[in-house]
Amino acid sequence: MSDSPGPLPDERRAQVVELLRRRGVVRVGDLATELDxxxxxxxxxxxxxxxxxxxRRVRGGAVLHGGPVADALAGGETEDSxxxxxxxxxxxxxxxxxxxxxxxxxxWPDVIRGVxxxxxxxxxxxxxxxxxxxxxxxxxxxxxxxESAGIDGLLVAPTTTGDxxxxxxxxxxxxxxxxxxxxxxxxxxxxxxxxxSVVSDHALGAGMAVRHLVELGHRRIGLIxxxxxxxxxxxxxxxxxxxxxxxxxxxGMPDVSTVDQWHPEWPKALESVIDQCVASGTTAxxxxxxxxxxxxxxRCQERGIRVPGDLAIVAYDDEVAELCDPPLTAVRxxxxxxxxxxxxxLAARLADPDPERPTHRVVVEPTLIVRxxxxxx
Amino acid sequence: MSDSPGPLPDERRAQVVELLRRRGVVRVGDLATELDxxxxxxxxxxxxxxxxxxxRRVRGGAVLHGGPVADALAGGETEDSxxxxxxxxxxxxxxxxxxxxxxxxxxWPDVIRGVxxxxxxxxxxxxxxxxxxxxxxxxxxxxxxxESAGIDGLLVAPTTTGDxxxxxxxxxxxxxxxxxxxxxxxxxxxxxxxxxSVVSDHALGAGMAVRHLVELGHRRIGLIxxxxxxxxxxxxxxxxxxxxxxxxxxxGMPDVSTVDQWHPEWPKALESVIDQCVASGTTAxxxxxxxxxxxxxxRCQERGIRVPGDLAIVAYDDEVAELCDPPLTAVRxxxxxxxxxxxxxLAARLADPDPERPTHRVVVEPTLIVRxxxxxx
DNA sequence: TCAACTTCGATCACTTTCGATCGCTACTAT
DNA sequence: ATAGTAGCGATCGAAAGTGATCGAAGTTGA
Numbered sequence: 001m002s003d004s005p006g007p008l009p010d011e012r013r014a015q016v017v018e019l020l021r022r023r024g025v026v027r028v029g030d031l032a033t034e035l036d037x038x039x040x041x042x043x044x045x046x047x048x049x050x051x052x053x054x055x056r057r058v059r060g061g062a063v064l065h066g067g068p069v070a071d072a073l074a075g076g077e078t079e080d081s082x083x084x085x086x087x088x089x090x091x092x093x094x095x096x097x098x099x100x101x102x103x104x105x106x107x108w109p110d111v112i113r114g115v116x117x118x119x120x121x122x123x124x125x126x127x128x129x130x131x132x133x134x135x136x137x138x139x140x141x142x143x144x145x146x147e148s149a150g151i152d153g154l155l156v157a158p159t160t161t162g163d164x165x166x167x168x169x170x171x172x173x174x175x176x177x178x179x180x181x182x183x184x185x186x187x188x189x190x191x192x193x194x195x196x197s198v199v200s201d202h203a204l205g206a207g208m209a210v211r212h213l214v215e216l217g218h219r220r221i222g223l224i225x226x227x228x229x230x231x232x233x234x235x236x237x238x239x240x241x242x243x244x245x246x247x248x249x250x251x252g253m254p255d256v257s258t259v260d261q262w263h264p265e266w267p268k269a270l271e272s273v274i275d276q277c278v279a280s281g282t283t284a285x286x287x288x289x290x291x292x293x294x295x296x297x298x299r300c301q302e303r304g305i306r307v308p309g310d311l312a313i314v315a316y317d318d319e320v321a322e323l324c325d326p327p328l329t330a331v332r333x334x335x336x337x338x339x340x341x342x343x344x345x346l347a348a349r350l351a352d353p354d355p356e357r358p359t360h361r362v363v364v365e366p367t368l369i370v371r372x373x374x375x376x377x
Numbered sequence: 378m379s380d381s382p383g384p385l386p387d388e389r390r391a392q393v394v395e396l397l398r399r400r401g402v403v404r405v406g407d408l409a410t411e412l413d414x415x416x417x418x419x420x421x422x423x424x425x426x427x428x429x430x431x432x433r434r435v436r437g438g439a440v441l442h443g444g445p446v447a448d449a450l451a452g453g454e455t456e457d458s459x460x461x462x463x464x465x466x467x468x469x470x471x472x473x474x475x476x477x478x479x480x481x482x483x484x485w486p487d488v489i490r491g492v493x494x495x496x497x498x499x500x501x502x503x504x505x506x507x508x509x510x511x512x513x514x515x516x517x518x519x520x521x522x523x524e525s526a527g528i529d530g531l532l533v534a535p536t537t538t539g540d541x542x543x544x545x546x547x548x549x550x551x552x553x554x555x556x557x558x559x560x561x562x563x564x565x566x567x568x569x570x571x572x573x574s575v576v577s578d579h580a581l582g583a584g585m586a587v588r589h590l591v592e593l594g595h596r597r598i599g600l601i602x603x604x605x606x607x608x609x610x611x612x613x614x615x616x617x618x619x620x621x622x623x624x625x626x627x628x629g630m631p632d633v634s635t636v637d638q639w640h641p642e643w644p645k646a647l648e649s650v651i652d653q654c655v656a657s658g659t660t661a662x663x664x665x666x667x668x669x670x671x672x673x674x675x676r677c678q679e680r681g682i683r684v685p686g687d688l689a690i691v692a693y694d695d696e697v698a699e700l701c702d703p704p705l706t707a708v709r710x711x712x713x714x715x716x717x718x719x720x721x722x723l724a725a726r727l728a729d730p731d732p733e734r735p736t737h738r739v740v741v742e743p744t745l746i747v748r749x750x751x752x753x754x
Numbered sequence: 755t756c757a758a759c760t761t762c763g764a765t766c767a768c769t770t771t772c773g774a775t776c777g778c779t780a781c782t783a784t
Numbered sequence: 785a786t787a788g789t790a791g792c793g794a795t796c797g798a799a800a801g802t803g804a805t806c807g808a809a810g811t812t813g814a
Contacts, residue, residue, distance in 0.1 A: 009801065010435040011402050014449035021449075028761085038803050043762070054450065059810075060761065190592070191585035193742055194578070201571070201738075208568035215567070334735035341737060348721070358711035359742040360718060361578075365570055365735045386791070405771080415793055420772070436800070437771065 006036055013045050020055055020064050027061040095124040095350060097343070098145035099155040100138055101182070104130035106319055107335065108157075111182060114339020115155060122347055127151065135164035139171065146177060153346045154179035160186055161230070180346045182338060184230065185361070196349065198342040198362040200333040202231050202316075203238030205366035209286045209314040209331050210242035212368055216375065218284035218312060219246075222254030224273055224296070225288045232257060235288050235316055252280050261291050270299055277311060284374070288316035294324045297373065313373040326372035334364045389414065390422050397432055397441050404438040472501040472727055474720070475522035476532040477515055478559070481507035483696055484712065485534075488559060491716020492532060499724055504528065512541035516548065523554060530723045531556035537563055538607070557723045559715060561607065562738070573726065575719040575739040577710040579608050579693075580615030582743035586663045586691040586708050587619035589745055593752065595661040595689060596623075599631030601650055601673070602665045609634060612665050612693055629657050638668050647676055654688060661751070665693035671701045674750065690750040703749035711741045 007015065012035055019034070020026050028046065032039040050057040055064065099115060101108045112128060119126045127148075129141040138158050145151050154177055159165040172179065173188040173195070181197040188195055206223075213221050223239045225232035236255075243250055254276045258269040273296065277285060287293035293315035297307050305311055307326060315321040318332035341362045349357060384392065389412055396411070397403050405423065409416040427434040433442055440446040476492060478485045489505060496503045504525075506518040515535050522528050531554055536542040549556065550565040550572070558574040565572055583600075590598050600616045602609035613632075620627055631653045635646045650673065654662060664670035670692035674684050682688055684703060692698040695709035718739045726734060 008402060008404065008435055008437040008440075010440065010450060011446050014446040017449040018445070039761090040763085040804085041802060044801085047763095052450075191588045191745060192581075193585070194581065194740075204569075204571065208570070211568045337735045337737070344725070356744070358714045358744060360714070361740040361742075363571075363738040363740065365737075367733070367735060368568060416771090417773085417794085418792065421792090424773090 012037065012041075013049060016042070016045050016062075017049060017054055020062055025061060025063050031061075095122070095152050095347065096127060096150045097124055097153055097155055097346060098127050098129070098142075098148075098151040100129045100131055100141045100145065101157050102131050102133040102138070102159070107317060107333075110335035111339040111342075114336035114341075115343045116339075117336070118340040118343035118347075122343070124343070124347065133159060135159040135162070135168040139168050142172070142175075146175060151177070153177060153350055155182055155342050155346060156180075157182045157184050158186075160184050178346060178349050180342050180349075182342045194359055194361055196345055196359050196361065198338055198345055198364065200335075200338060201363045201365050202234035202333070203241065205316065205331040205333065205368075206235040206238030206286060207242040208366065208368040209316070209329075210239055210246070210248075212329070212370065213284040213286075213312060213314065213374065214246050214248070216284075216312065219248055220253060220280065220282045221248060221284045221286065222256075222277060222280070222282045223286050223288075224254065224256050224258060224292065226260040226292060227257050229260075229288065231316070232288060235286070239286055254280060254282055254285065258292075261295055266295075270295060274299060274303065274305070278305070282311070284312040284314070286314045286316065290315045290317050290320045290328070290330065293321065293328055293330075297324055297326075297328070308372070308374050308376055312375075314368075315373070318369055321369070322371065324373065329371045329374040330369050331366050332369055333366045337364050384412070386422075389418075390426060393419070393422050393439075394426060394431055397439055401444040402438060402440050402446055408438075472499070472529050472724065473504060473527050474501055474530055474532060474723060475504050475506070475519075475525075475528040477506045477508055477518045477522065478534050479508050479510040479515070479536070484694060484710075487712035488716040488719075491713035491718075492720045493716075494713070495717040495720035495724075499720070501720070501724065510536060512536040512539070512545040516545050519549070519552075523552060528554070530554060530727055532559055532719050532723060533557075534559045534561050537561050555723060555726045557719050557726075559719045571736055571738055573722055573736050573738065575715055575722055575741065577712075577715060578740045578742050579611035579710070580618065582693065582708040582710065582745075583612040583615030583663060584619040584622075585743065585745045586693070586706075587616060587623070587625075589706070589747065590661040590663075590689060590691065590751065591623050591625070593661075593689065596625055597630060597657065597659045598625060598661045598663065599633075599654060599657070599659045600663050600665075601631065601633050601635060601669065603637040603669060604634050606637075606665065608693070609665055612663070616663055631657060631659055631662065635669075638672055643672075647672060651676060651680065651682070655682070659688070661689040661691070663691045663693065667692045667694050667697045667705070667707065670698065670705055670707075674701055674703075674705070685749070685751050685753060689752075692750070695746055698746070699748065701750065706748045706751035707746050708743050709746050710743045714741050 006012065015035060016026070016031060019031065028039050028042045031042045035042070046055065046057050046062045049055045050062070055062045097119060099112070101112065116126055127145065129145065131138040131141050135158065142154070142156065145154065156172070156179060158168050158172060158181070160169050169186045179196070181195055183199050185197050185199060186195045187193060210221055221243065223236060225235055240250065254273060256273055256276070258273060259265050276282070285296070287296060293313055297313055300307055300311060307313055313328055315328040315330040318330035321328035321330035341364060345360055345362060392412060393403070393408060396408065405416050405419045408419045412419070423432065423434050423439050426432045427439070432439045433447055435446070474496060476489070478489065493503055504522065506522065508515040508518050512535065519531070519533065522531065533549070533556060535545050535549060535558070537546050546563045556573070558572055560576050562574050562576060563572045564570065587598055598620060600613060602612055617627065631650060633650055633653070635650060636642050653659070662673070664673060670690055674690055677684055677688060684690055690705055692705040692707040695707035698705035698707035718741060722737055722739060
């Protein structure tokens with residue numbers, strides 16, 4: 001060894017990478033001579049750098065990832081000379097998740113953001129498809145995803161009701177692909193084991209709304225949901241349970257599953273609902289979902305019914321509740337947390353070597369956002 | 378050391394950083410000579426500066442973040458030479474979890490193993506305390522853990538029933554420390570929001586047992602649990618639900634919550650239970666938990682009642698079910714998965730910068746293990 | 755197919771570097 | 785004046801890095 005000390009080990013390794021970047025190919029013997037160390041040291045350096053995904057080791061030396069030699073040999077990577085991955089782990093192949101949601105509007109963008117955020121943090125890729133709340137359409141998207149190369153698992157919010165929905169669920173159960181249901185539940189197998197799922201606790205959310213209204217002194221609290229909403233039954237269950245817990249009257253209270261605001265019958269349904277509130281002395285109403293709640297508030301004002309003075313309103317979903325005048329108190333499902341938890345659950349299953357990993361179901365809690373439609377100024 | 382005092386410690390450290398900025402790489406020996414201090418002083422300086430994220434320590438010296446060496450090796454960082462993080466903490470301190478379980482026997486060792494395994498994978502430390510199924514004892518352990526230095530979060534399976542249990546839960550809710558309940562649930566806050574928890578789906582487990590027995594042709598299925606078991610009510614709920622789903626008779630069927638096998642009244646209770654089975658024509662029995670199931674099988678054999686020929690038995694917990702003769706079919710809660718999921722949930726909360734992260738609850742599915750006590754040879 | 759040559763990696767010995775521990779000194783607060 | 789604390793340096797065992805050797809494996813040419 002020469003009089004002056006050579007470079008530090010990491011400094012030398014950086015030189016190896018730099019020389020390789022310049023030349024595209026390097027030889028062990030050449031580097032040993034240039035850097036004034038033994039060939040075994042250079043071999044060890046190259047082995048380490050390769051294991052870190054920084055260069056590609058070949059016999060006698062190394063080549064640059066993305067350089068002409070590596071490109072010509074693309075696809076012929078070995079386990080101790082892998083192709084570089086953008087993820088944090090050079091040797092870990094990138095996981096690809098297929099995701100099918102019933103809509104790319106309204107509720108779902110925040111769930112999707114949660115999934116993407118968690119996937120980005122984990123170095124995974126997400127292939128997203130938006131369907132249309134119809135089982136047949138959903139199945140078409142799912143078939144294409146499953147049949148396409150490279151999908152490791154599925155995040156899916158399938159239609160589960162009706163004959164078509166039940167058939168879709170059975171088809172999913174037989175798909176033999178890791179999957180997590182989002183905001184849906186289903187059972188499978190001879191003992192009705194549940195499928196893995198991540199859901200909001202809508203019953204608890206509705207219960208929060210009822211408790212909030214009871215705290216404000218209300219005792220006649222009604223419920224409006226829209227037909228065909230998968231969330232509706234859970235909201236109704238929670239509303240009923242909480243009313244029973246407080247001994248509130250259910251008999252004669254508005255308990256309506258109505259058409260949604262796009263339906264031609266909506267204006268009549270809206271009048272009927274308000275009439276029922278007036279007739280029954282209802283002083284507070286939980287409405288799923290936001291757009292219907294906003295319409296209801298506007299129509300009340302037109303009829304001289306003050307909100308919240310005469311009728312306190314709590315909306316559900318908190319998508320656009322804030323835009324109402326007055327801004328609506330609302331129950332907000334934890335959409336981004338749902339997305340993150342769904343990705344996490346699927347990733348845990350994909351990463352778990354145990355083929356008999358038990359099914360996990362995750363329930364995430366909504367938040368009550370108190371605004372002006374339930375509390376007086 | 379020269380006559381005049383050297384620079385102040387922080388002054389010297391600033392010089393280290395400045396020299397590093399100029400040169401890109403520095404050696405410990407060189408700096409020690411230049412700054413007229415020992416190499417150990419420079420090593421300590423470099424260690425401190427690295428922990429502050431200002432420089433990157435390598436063997437023999439340091440390199441500049443963003444300098445040529447660091448850039449060339451980017452992506453190849455090791456755990457003791459991490460890339461600088463935007464977070465407040467360049468060298469993430471080890472997370473320490475306190476864990477209090479009601480017993481270090483029977484059910485809990487596998488849960489503890491699950492926690493330890495997940496903690497080891499995450500580089501976290503677990504401080505374990507075994508209590509005695511008494512709220513006062515549990516509270517004593519918890520107080521000591523909370524008051525001790527360095528506990529970041531709690532995994533706890535507290536007594537939740539009785540006045541003492543409810544007081545313990547309220548005390549936990551006010552503790553202002555991240556925690557996850559294991560195999561327990563509790564609500565808190567003005568809207569009865571749930572505390573974070575990881576539980577086995579014992580109702581589903583009981584339902585699996587009933588389905589299994591129905592598949593074997595049984596229609597008169599009884600239930601035996603032991604008083605004061607936190608699992609018992611969930612098992613009973615699932616048994617009832619599944620019986621109702623299949624339209625099985627509940628009236629007149631054994632539905633007993635008995636003393637456990639250590640109780641002096643156990644032999645009489647056992648006789649009574651078997652008498653009820655004979656009198657009611659019960660052909661199958663779900664028994665929580667294993668030791669009582671084994672005792673029951675033995676006593677049946679003594680009375681000439683064949684298992685499973687005359688009475689099919691499914692045990693619950695699968696701790697020692699296999700040791701029976703015949704080996705018992707049993708429902709096995711997912712204990713290690715529970716431990717892993719509990720640690721994961723707490724770790725996710727500790728890692729999440731969002732102070733309003735919603736509460737997550739995880740439900741994990743048991744497994745039915747079919748052995749000889751329910752199927753004929 | 756086989757021999758010759760090149761390359762690789764395991765093993766061992768040696769050197770360098772690191773960090774825990776302990777003792778000492780200087781400084782500060784009481 | 786004294787106790788406590790911070791900073792420093794020496795010592796020593798542990799860990800990391802390096803080089804030599806040798807058998808094994810891969811490549812090439814006849």
